[in-house]
Amino acid sequence: MTFELFYWPGLQGRGEFVRLAFEATGTPYVEIVQGTGPGQGVDGLMRTMDDPARVDPPYAPPFLRVGDELIGQTANILAYLGPLLGLVGEAPRTRRWVNQLQLTLADLVAEVHDGHHPIASRLYYSNQRTEARRRTADLIDYRLPRFFDYFERVLVNNPQAGGWLSEGAMSYADLSLFQVIAGLYYAFPRAMSGFAKAYPRCRAVHDAVAREPLVAAYLKSSRRIPFNTTGIFRHYKELDRATPF
Amino acid sequence: MTFELFYWPGLQGRGEFVRLAFEATGTPYVEIVQGTGPGQGVDGLMRTMDDPARVDPPYAPPFLRVGDELIGQTANILAYLGPLLGLVGEAPRTRRWVNQLQLTLADLVAEVHDGHHPIASRLYYSNQRTEARRRTADLIDYRLPRFFDYFERVLVNNPQAGGWLSEGAMSYADLSLFQVIAGLYYAFPRAMSGFAKAYPRCRAVHDAVAREPLVAAYLKSSRRIPFNTTGIFRHYKELDRATPF
Numbered sequence: 448m449t450f451e452l453f454y455w456p457g458l459q460g461r462g463e464f465v466r467l468a469f470e471a472t473g474t475p476y477v478e479i480v481q482g483t484g485p486g487q488g489v490d491g492l493m494r495t496m497d498d499p500a501r502v503d504p505p506y507a508p509p510f511l512r513v514g515d516e517l518i519g520q521t522a523n524i525l526a527y528l529g530p531l532l533g534l535v536g537e538a539p540r541t542r543r544w545v546n547q548l549q550l551t552l553a554d555l556v557a558e559v560h561d562g563h564h565p566i567a568s569r570l571y572y573s574n575q576r577t578e579a580r581r582r583t584a585d586l587i588d589y590r591l592p593r594f595f596d597y598f599e600r601v602l603v604n605n606p607q608a609g610g611w612l613s614e615g616a617m618s619y620a621d622l623s624l625f626q627v628i629a630g631l632y633y634a635f636p637r638a639m640s641g642f643a644k645a646y647p648r649c650r651a652v653h654d655a656v657a658r659e660p661l662v663a664a665y666l667k668s669s670r671r672i673p674f675n676t677t678g679i680f681r682h683y684k685e686l687d688r689a690t691p692f
Numbered sequence: 693m694t695f696e697l698f699y700w701p702g703l704q705g706r707g708e709f710v711r712l713a714f715e716a717t718g719t720p721y722v723e724i725v726q727g728t729g730p731g732q733g734v735d736g737l738m739r740t741m742d743d744p745a746r747v748d749p750p751y752a753p754p755f756l757r758v759g760d761e762l763i764g765q766t767a768n769i770l771a772y773l774g775p776l777l778g779l780v781g782e783a784p785r786t787r788r789w790v791n792q793l794q795l796t797l798a799d800l801v802a803e804v805h806d807g808h809h810p811i812a813s814r815l816y817y818s819n820q821r822t823e824a825r826r827r828t829a830d831l832i833d834y835r836l837p838r839f840f841d842y843f844e845r846v847l848v849n850n851p852q853a854g855g856w857l858s859e860g861a862m863s864y865a866d867l868s869l870f871q872v873i874a875g876l877y878y879a880f881p882r883a884m885s886g887f888a889k890a891y892p893r894c895r896a897v898h899d900a901v902a903r904e905p906l907v908a909a910y911l912k913s914s915r916r917i918p919f920n921t922t923g924i925f926r927h928y929k930e931l932d933r934a935t936p937f
Contacts (some may be wrong), residue, residue, distance in 0.1 A: 520795040548767040567830040585812040
């Protein structure tokens with residue numbers, strides 16, 4: 448069984464949450480958009496997604512193809528991969544908890560995206576710059592602290608040692624928290640210098656994931672697409688600001 | 693085992709997706725905010741959510757308490773309840789599919805919310821009315837058609853008869869699609885008169901769910917909070933507009 452990942456080229460985007468699960472566990476996977484054969488490349492992605500005969504079409508990338516099944520929605524993909532790749536505990540209650548954490552991270556990711564695109568995804572940033580400034584100010588002053596308060600509390604209250612979000616081992620939610628914090632470091636270096644001090648356990652998850660040997664190797668490889676201003680986490684200097692504390 | 697639902701009073705909000713699962717299956721549940729005893733009411737909700745000792749705190753309502761477990765995030769709650777209440781098929785692949793559909797509906801719900809709150813949830817609509825007009829125009833002209841195109845395609849391509857999203861029976865994703873369409877009828881009557889014609893299978897899911905005897909009884913009961921301008925789906929006349937087709 449080969450895992451085939453379908454995601455846009457040239458940006459980390461939501462595909463990166465799936466890539467990290469594969470990379471952190473040394474799991475082979477194929478990036479369809481990098482292929483040049485039939486059914487590959489961006490054309491292959493579009494044809495697969497828009498195939499009028501499909502009974503299980505995904506709404507948008509990222510999606511996986513596993514055998515004849517397409518699996519879409521990032522959190523749904525990770526809920527599927529987590530048990531297969533050893534990235535979530537065995538108990539049903541643990542799986543619900545990690546899925547819940549992932550969905551909260553997904554909400555945060557959507558809010559970060561809407562920081563630079565508060566009016567329409569379809570339009571350029573330059574068409575909504577004034578609104579982006581207002582929304583990102585609210586994001587940094589109110590929303591990010593609320594999310595960080597939450598994840599810091601989860602980390603403090605986890606009764607098991609290790610500093611992870613769930614139980615005593617790294618789960619896919621930890622990988623996703625790493626990715627969110629890495630993205631925020633890129634997008635908002637001023638704000639993150641404050642948050643990194645205020646939320647040491649969240650920062651420690653970021654640092655611990657980055658030190659995992661397979662993740663560290665991946666981050667140095669050419670497979671890790673650099674952050675840029677086509678992704679979710681974008682650095683526009685005028686949007687960054689100091690934290691409110 | 694009693695299901696205890698924690699959600700804000702006075703609005704349907706995201707709690708309604710969970711209520712519909714209980715109501716459509718005649719499953720008894722307790723609404724914590726309606727109680728007046730210790731640990732109930734809004735104070736009980738806040739204390740449970742903010743309990744500093746909890747190892748599994750929810751980020752926000754809605755959440756369920758089942759025994760000593762708290763289960764948060766709407767799609768996660770429904771993924772848990774679906775199998776227990778007979779609102780999803782047995783096969784793992786079916787469960788992934790219905791979860792995927794639910795997550796796509798959750799994305800749609802977030803976009804509808806941001807239509808009237810494009811700048812900050814924390815601020816009043818009146819503080820972001822100009823931006824709301826721009827964002828809702830994009831929602832009605834581009835985003836809603838894209839979501840409806842998708843769900844209509846899923847319904848057309850479902851090989852099993854019955855007109856439901858997954859297999860041949862009503863799932864919790866159908867209940868959620870009903871709720872989204874009901875909300876859009878309230879919020880955007882002009883736009884929905886166009887969408888209802890353009891997407892007959894989506895409308896048929898709405899109508900079929902509304903006709904389910906237990907749902908019909910619920911909708912007529914005092915337990916169904918009327919739509920209003922504190923929820924996700926809000927009717928502001930100036931935001932409604934005709935569909936682009």
